[in-house]
Amino acid sequence: MTALQPEITALVARQREQRLAEGIAAEARHQLDPADESFARLACDHPEACSCDRDYPGWIPGGTA
Numbered sequence: 001m002t003a004l005q006p007e008i009t010a011l012v013a014r015q016r017e018q019r020l021a022e023g024i025a026a027e028a029r030h031q032l033d034p035a036d037e038s039f040a041r042l043a044c045d046h047p048e049a050c051s052c053d054r055d056y057p058g059w060i061p062g063g064t065a
Contacts, residue, residue, distance in 0.1 A: 030036065043050035053059075 044052040044054070047055075
């Protein structure tokens with residue numbers, strides 16, 4: 001088993017790198033989506049059903065309380 005450990009470690013590292021690359025590619029596709037701006041605007045266009053940035057002044061996503 002110890003003889004295989006370096007190969008297993010390398011395989012796990014390659015799988016992590018692949019997942020990271022796939023995630024970056026998915027985010028890039030999302031950022032280039034022509035419908036993204038319209039989708040993001042839905043919250044402000046329909047305040048009865050959603051919220052938007054102006055509902056939470058000073059709030060920083062991912063910030064701490």
